């Protein structure tokens with residue numbers, strides 16, 4: 578489920594270290610990574626995504642792939658597990674090139690490789706990134722935008738809202754695990770309406786509340802661009818609803834299955 582992407586013109590593997598680990602809400606933590614190699618990252622803003630490399634528990638260092646072409650994954654898989662790092666997809670929530678720092682926001686969700694690493698990460702721990710570019714590419718004809726995501730896409734959508742022009746008009750649906758995960762301090766243009774949806778223990782898969790909320794909303798008139806990401810059922814379900822029930826042209830929808838219930842990311 579890869580939407581149209583803007584990929585970086587040049588990129589290389591970047592090795593950094595953890596500078597800070599900051600708890601935001603019960604289900605979200607920010608890991609700040611920094612180091613001199615960050616000068617090789619060209620910040621794009623919006624939903625700029627990276628492959629994040631981090632050591633497996635018990636490994637005493639990080640072994641980054643040497644290749645910066647698409648062959649890096651093959652190189653990684655040839656390593657025995659004892660030396661191979663974990664690799665997962667994450668969003669650059671905020672870049673501060675002047676300080677040589679980037680923030681990555683983790684939606685913590687159980688005893689999985691990325692969540693466990695984010696809980697134990699301490700200043701000085703190594704981590705690496707590889708720039709993958711961005712997928713938020715609204716067309717000029719869009720009169721307004723529909724942005725929707727579960728907790729895994731909250732960092733991307735909050736970054737999009739922070740980087741958006743003041744003229745942006747958008748309806749935003751953000752689903753989070755609990756009421757305590759709702760952010761009070763978001764930065765967004767005046768024409769943006771954000772609806773937070775908290776599962777608070779409801780027996781539904783992540784993304785289910787956001788999907789239902791859009792389905793039952795009366796949306797604004799006019800042609801609009803949709804960017805939706807999160808659990809695969811939210812991404813595909815929302816696209817299907819918009820195309821079938823609301824007659825939205827497929828090219829006006831960027832949909833991105835960030836993760837799939839019951840399946841681990843490869844790598």
Ligand SMILES: Cc1cc2nc3c(=O)[nH]c(=O)nc-3n(C[C@H](O)[C@H](O)[C@H](O)COP(=O)(O)OP(=O)(O)OC[C@H]3O[C@@H](n4cnc5c(N)ncnc54)[C@H](O)[C@@H]3O)c2cc1C
Nearest residue numbers: 666667668684686689690691729835837838839840841842
């Ligand atoms: C382009 C892109 C950008 C992303 N940006 C972010 C980001 O900024 N912050 C962020 O937190 N996530 C982000 N994600 C999602 C993240 O990559 C996945 O959630 C990933 O699976 C996490 O790895 P893991 O080691 O925790 O779990 P995995 O080992 O991949 O999976 C283990 C189990 O956990 C389940 N699982 C995975 N993710 C979640 C979740 N979020 N909630 C509940 N269960 C889950 C899986 O279904 C599986 O059963 C992004 C994904 C993509 C593709």
